[in-house]
Amino acid sequence: MKSSKTTTTNRITSGIANGIVAARWAIIALFIAVIAIAGYYITQFRIDASADTLLVKDNKLYIRTQVANEVFSPDEFILLAYQPKDHTLFSNTTFNDINALSEDIRKLERVKAVTSILTVPLVDDASALTGGTDVSSLTWQQQKYSPETMKSLVSGHPIFTDLLINREETATAIQIVFQENAELREIEKEITDIQSGLLDGELTDEQQARIETLKAKADPIRQALTSQRKKEIQQIEEITDQVSERADTYLGGSYVVGQHLIDIIKSDLKIFGTAIGVVIALLLALLYRSWKWVFFPLLACSVSVIITMGLFGMLDMRTTVISANFIALQLILTLAVMIHLIGSYRDIARKESQYSQKERVTETLIDKLSPCFYATLTTSVGFGSLIFSGLQPVVDFGWMMLVSMLVTMSVSLLLFPALLCLVPKSEETHEYGFLQSLLERVRRLTLGAPKRVGALCLLVFLACAAGIVRLDVENSFIDYFDTDTQVHQELAFIDQQFGGSTPLDIILSIPDNVQNDELILTADMVNQLQLVQKAVEAFEATGSVTSLVNFTELARDLNNDKPLTEYELTSIYHLLDKQVVNQLVGAYFSGENEQLRISVRIQDTTEGLDRETFVSQLKQDLNTVGLSEQEYSLTNLFILYQDILSRLFDSQVKTLGIVYVVLGLVLLAIFRSVKVALIALVPNVLTTLGILGIIGWLGIPLDIMTITIAAIAMGIAVDDTIHFLHAWLAGADRNPETSEAQSASKHAFGHTGLAILFTTTIIAIGFSLFGFSDFLPSVYFGLLTATAMLMALITDTTLLPALLTLFVTKRRSQDNSA
Structure with a gap:
């Protein structure tokens, strides 16, 4: 005998089932309206591969990185590597190719500067710097140095090695620096200034609201910039085609990777979404041998995806690296509910062949409404748990899948039975x-x-x-991409040949006892920097390391291996800063903030690289050379990725x-x-x-x-x-x-x-x-x-x-x- 609770549940289920069948025309009309609205908003659906989509909200490490970038203002750039095929690197063929590429790239709209071994000052004597010589005239472009002279001037250069030429001297690089968007720069600066308050406490509601307003203002600018960057990458690739017979070229840079990532995500959405749809159709036809059991599931899946994408566009919920697979997930989740409904309908149709079509649909809903609802609910619990993961992209994915499940349940339990009522009943095939x-x-x-x-x-x-x-x-970001892909080959080449691909900055506070208003570099500062830099360079995974120490090494090389005085070093720094430094590697000294910066790039392809061990050991080594944790901070992408x-x-x-x-x-x-x-x-x-x-x-x-x-x-x-x-x-x-x-x-x-x-x-x-x-x-x-x-x-x-x-x-x- 059935319990009263069971009887009550059955009565409620029966009432809902009859209600759905009775309201079939209203349900269909409602979904037509919803699909029309979703179709409008689907054009606003966005894919976002920016760095902050991978971070926890209000991540303090990210804020410190943004603050450091505001202080030292490293430029936005792309690195274009050139590797000769049948001629030597130091040859007129190479110089002519680099010069021609540089001239064409300079014509691009946003390009601010193009730097190569042909445009940087090359000197072999300290007197050239301290004797009033015009540094800008000491370039290949001005002097047309011979290949032999260029080799002697560039080989082992303390600044340009790993930046403009690899250590093996088999490849050179062009650094393409882009003009920043002034309006976006001001918005991001204000956001960073407000967020920096999180480093010492909490933000007020007014500050949070201001940040949201600023982000909304910045968003269309970023969208336009993303489109512009995609166009620039295509233009640069077209320019490099002119040397493809003589050299291999590789593009590197954070937004190059980001653009490749977006392209791959879009391609996967299109290709695998379509492929899964085709496979579903073939399997449904094979299993059920009836056109309607191919049509209805595919229709339900398509409607679910359209409505969901429209909702994401309307709510500005952007898909990221993780959530990009939501289409495939929703197709399959919708299909899972549909198959259980179809199985029940076919079973009822075979056993109760005298039932009308409406009766068959009603009995199907009575049989499957509860388990389908419960199954959808428990599936939502699985996805909902991701909201508590503590990782922003995973949290966003959890919310997106909850929305997807709500749409799936509505389409499967409302639209499908409403449409099925309109189909004449027929005899069902046997399993x-x-x-x-x-x-x-x-x-x-x-x-x-x-x-x-x-x-x-x-x-x-x-x-x-x-x-x-x-x-x-x-893990390594490079390993995310198949070895045969262009992005993997470019990342790996830049990583191995040009000093690494993942930036790590060490920001040092200048102690009061080593400051001198007249000097950029004091002996104590140089000694401290040298100790820190040697500690960093000792790691196998360390690639390029650049700081003010590199300028002291250059000065020493030019002075017959004898150190220059503090005043001579300061003079050289000022000369090179205007000519080279800001174009190549950003700034390394901020007198206003009393900070020094050591720019490190980590080689992601290093076998056995353990980031956690690297960071832990680095902190120990910095402590060994006399730095307390209060005197430095570690920032930039390497630290952010390790935090994830x-x-x-x-x-x-x-x-x-x-x-x-x-x-x-x-x-x-x-x-x-x-x-x-x-x-x-x-x-x-x-x-x-x-x-x-x-x-x-x-x-x-x-x-x-x-x-x-x-x-x-x-x-x-x-x-x-x-x-x-x-x-x-x-x-x-x-x-x-x-x-x-x-x-x-x-x-x-x-x-x-x-x-x-x-x-x-x-x-x-x-x-x-x-x-x-x-x-x-x-x-x-x-x-x-x-x-x-x-x-x-x-x-x-x-x-x-x-x-x-x-x-x-x-x-x-x-x-x-x-």
Whole structure:
């Protein structure tokens, strides 16, 4: 006999189902209006690959970096490397090519300066600097030095090596400096000035509001600048084509990488979104052999994506490196709900062929409305846990997927049944016999030997989970891209040949006792800088290191290896500062702020690079050479990226802990049984731990993409658990002639088993397509999610029924017989 709660629930479900069918025309009209509005806003959908999308809101390290950039004002630039093919680097062919490239690049609209070994002053005697010589005349452009002279002047240069020429002297580089946008510069300066207050305390509500206003004002300028930069990259690549027969060229720079990243994300969205759609269509046609079961799922998936993208455009929720795969996720999540609805409809149509189309749809909703709603709810819990990760892109991804799930649920449970009512009823094809036979064998195995099946499943998944101890968060941004891609080759070449690709700045405070108003450089300052610079250079991963020390080395080289006086060094610094320094490597001294800057670039391709160990050891070494933590700060991209990596593992633990607890509470609310909720939780916990273990065993680094796999696997896999468990419990009392376990297992495997199998097959194959991406985080994301789905299929069809047989339906049967 059914309980009063069950009867009440059924009555509510029946009322909602009848209401949806009765309001079908209103629902269709509403969705047409929503799609029209979404279509308008979809043009405002944006992809954002900027650095701050990877950071926690109000990240103090980021603010310190911005403050340092305001003080020392390093220029925005692109590095264009030139590597001769069949001629030597120091040759007239090289000089002519570099000169021609530089002349064409100077014509670009935003270009402020073009610097190369042909445009910098080259001297071999200190008297040229201290004797009133016009430094600007001592360049190849003015003097037309011979290749031999150029080689003697440039080789081993303390400033230009690793910047304009590599150490092996096989490649040279052109630095292209761009004019900054004055309006954007002022806005960013004001934002930084306000945010710097976070370094000492909290911001007021008025300050936060002002920051938001400034960001909104800056946004269209940044959007225009992004478009301009893309155009500039294309123009530079076209210019370099003129030397392609004689040399290989490589572009480097932060926004070059950012643009490549945006291009790859857009390409993946277009290519893999389309590919997944095609695969879905083919698999649906193969599994159901009916055009309507291809058309309706694809229509639902398309409508879900259009509405979601329109909402993101309207709400200005921008996709980032992580959330770029939301389209593929939403396609598959929508499809998962659709397959369960279609499976129920086909089952009802075969059993109750006399029903009208409206009756078939109504009965389908009565059967599947609750489990589909619960499954969507629990999936949302999985994604919602990402909001608490502490990593901004992961947080944004969590919010975006919550919006996506709301749209998916609305389209699947409202629009699909409303449209289905308009289709004439027809006879449904039978399911494939071999698939039903396979599921029947699994059912008998779990029913006949639940302890052995459960034990074996637990052992296998615990063995997988053991790989968690091997999880590593160390990663390299270069390794995000496939080795065959242009961006990987460019990053690797610049990284290896021109002193590294990831900037790290050491900002030193000048002690009062070493300052001198008349001197830029005092002996104490130089000694301190030399000690620090030698400490940094001692690391294997250290590439280019530049500071005022480099000018002292240049002066010493020019003075027959004898040091110059403090006054002579100050004179040289002023001369070179105006001619070279600001164009090449930014400033290194701020008298107003009483700070010195050491510019370091880290070589990301260094084998075995451990960023956490690097930073820790660097701090120890700085302390050894006499610097306290109050006397310096570490800033720029290397530190910011290390901060992200350091948060990953803690974020993963926190995310999983939250999702386990919240999901357990939701399952308890759904099934109103602690025992059933815990049993439902077990296969999903094992799936998430198992997939993390596989990541560890395979040596795949935990990064901002793979960190989401466990929560996504939990969110998607729990769908099948809910449907299977709901069918199991509903079938327990259906056949009084058999035991509860027998009746429940037949209903669960027969009613939802095929739907689960179909869902998993389509999802696994769909996600596997990401294996062909050039963006390795997407490759891992796709293949690992597909693996997680297969693992979930195994646990839901073996461990789950075994546990239910042992601890739920079997005991019920014993209680009834008593």
